[in-house]
Amino acid sequence: MNQQLIRSEICIVGDGAVGKAAALGLAQAGLSVVLLRSGATNKLVETTPDWDVRVFALNHVAHDLLDSLKVWGALDASRLAPVSAMQVHDAAESGSGKLDFDAYGAYINELAWIVEDKNLNQALDSALRFAPNIQFVDGRAEALHVGSDSASIRLTDARVIESQLIIGADGAQSWVRGQADIGLDYRSYGQQGVVTNFACEKPHHGVARQWFVEGQGIIALLPLPGKQVSLVWSAPDLLAADLMREPLSALADRLAVYAAPELGNLTPLQPEVVKAFPLRLIRPHSMVAQRIALIGDAAHAVHPLAGHGMNLGFGDVQALLRILREREAHRDCGDARILARYRRARREEVALMQFTTDGLAHLFGSEFPAVRLMRNLGMNLLNQLPVLKRKLISHAMGK
Numbered sequence: 001m002n003q004q005l006i007r008s009e010i011c012i013v014g015d016g017a018v019g020k021a022a023a024l025g026l027a028q029a030g031l032s033v034v035l036l037r038s039g040a041t042n043k044l045v046e047t048t049p050d051w052d053v054r055v056f057a058l059n060h061v062a063h064d065l066l067d068s069l070k071v072w073g074a075l076d077a078s079r080l081a082p083v084s085a086m087q088v089h090d091a092a093e094s095g096s097g098k099l100d101f102d103a104y105g106a107y108i109n110e111l112a113w114i115v116e117d118k119n120l121n122q123a124l125d126s127a128l129r130f131a132p133n134i135q136f137v138d139g140r141a142e143a144l145h146v147g148s149d150s151a152s153i154r155l156t157d158a159r160v161i162e163s164q165l166i167i168g169a170d171g172a173q174s175w176v177r178g179q180a181d182i183g184l185d186y187r188s189y190g191q192q193g194v195v196t197n198f199a200c201e202k203p204h205h206g207v208a209r210q211w212f213v214e215g216q217g218i219i220a221l222l223p224l225p226g227k228q229v230s231l232v233w234s235a236p237d238l239l240a241a242d243l244m245r246e247p248l249s250a251l252a253d254r255l256a257v258y259a260a261p262e263l264g265n266l267t268p269l270q271p272e273v274v275k276a277f278p279l280r281l282i283r284p285h286s287m288v289a290q291r292i293a294l295i296g297d298a299a300h301a302v303h304p305l306a307g308h309g310m311n312l313g314f315g316d317v318q319a320l321l322r323i324l325r326e327r328e329a330h331r332d333c334g335d336a337r338i339l340a341r342y343r344r345a346r347r348e349e350v351a352l353m354q355f356t357t358d359g360l361a362h363l364f365g366s367e368f369p370a371v372r373l374m375r376n377l378g379m380n381l382l383n384q385l386p387v388l389k390r391k392l393i394s395h396a397m398g399k
Contacts, residue, residue, distance in 0.1 A: 011163040018296035018313035019169030052116035082110035084206035144179035165334035174298035180289040192240035201264025291334035
């Protein structure tokens with residue numbers, strides 16, 4: 001087969017929501033972009049009335065980025081649910097702790113927005129169809145070669161993509177990261193994220209609710225439009241296996257212990273769908289290498305208890321777009337100084353979120369009575385300090 005050379009200023013590997021947003025923003029900035037899509041991800045998201053069980057709590061950074069890309073307005077607004085408040089409960093038998101956050105107390109209209117993965121990707125796909133400067137390449141990467149002036153990816157069909165910068169947006173098991181020989185710290189939480197959707201008897205009033213349950217992980221019920229909620233249960237592996245085997249009516253009965261007083265009876269949405277994904281901490285030793293930049297889960301995978309995995313990815317895109325737009329005319333996109341600026345720009349926020357989510361996962365997973373007591377006292381004390389709570393909310397929103 002004759003070798004075909006495809007040239008661009010930037011090649012993005014991976015076309016999840018973060019990769020698509022990066023491609024769209026870079027193309028809108030006037031850069032030529034190749035979006036490399038594997039066979040497993042290159043199909044457009046189907047439009048169906050069913051509710052997607054994979055949802056994201058997007059903060060104001062994500063909102064502002066998507067709005068600047070003209071994507072936010074293309075989302076199906078009828079399937080968006082603003083979060084007006086959040087209630088965090090420690091459900092330990094030895095004593096209860098509670099922490100409340102609300103938009104009113106933070107002087108804003110909403111804390112976040114719950115968006116289905118399907119809705120988000122459909123809006124990005126629509127925008128990409130009309131974007132200039134983008135080539136879509138379907139294929140499987142086989143080898144990565146990095147030179148002083150460019151980097152190239154050889155595909156299994158012998159085509160070659162040559163670019164100034166390769167962006168790895170290919171998830172937690174990133175091929176780009178591995179090819180760039182970027183080391184990482186990896187730890188499994190021994191948990192699965194079990195996700196599904198329910199109708200609730202009582203209105204949820206836009207409140208996201210979370211329970212830390214001794215020995216059973218973390219239960220979150222996130223508001224969907226109408227009287228519907230999305231479950232994200234960070235469950236220990238053995239419990240997760242049980243949850244996946246039993247009917248959703250039994251899962252609803254488990255949740256009733258915590259949710260019934262405020263939400264009433266829960267009824268599985270039809271058709272019944274439940275999925276699970278492993279939870280792990282992935283901390284690459286660097287977000288960059290020679291002519292390589294990592295974004296999204298390729299750059300950092302965190303525990304979902306704070307709901308910020310996707311927000312961190314969109315923060316990566318926002319920072320990379322700004323740095324590439326502001327670069328000096330004599331520097332190309334993969335210049336070492338440009339990549340160093342990106343690394344510095346993201347280092348503090350990413351490290352803080354990794355430290356916070358990992359620390360909270362261990363704190364609320366502790367079975368020591370003294371730890372549980374101090375944890376509940378701390379939550380209840382913080383709940384009485386509105387100024388500090390506003391600062392925490394501001395940080396969570398990315399402000």
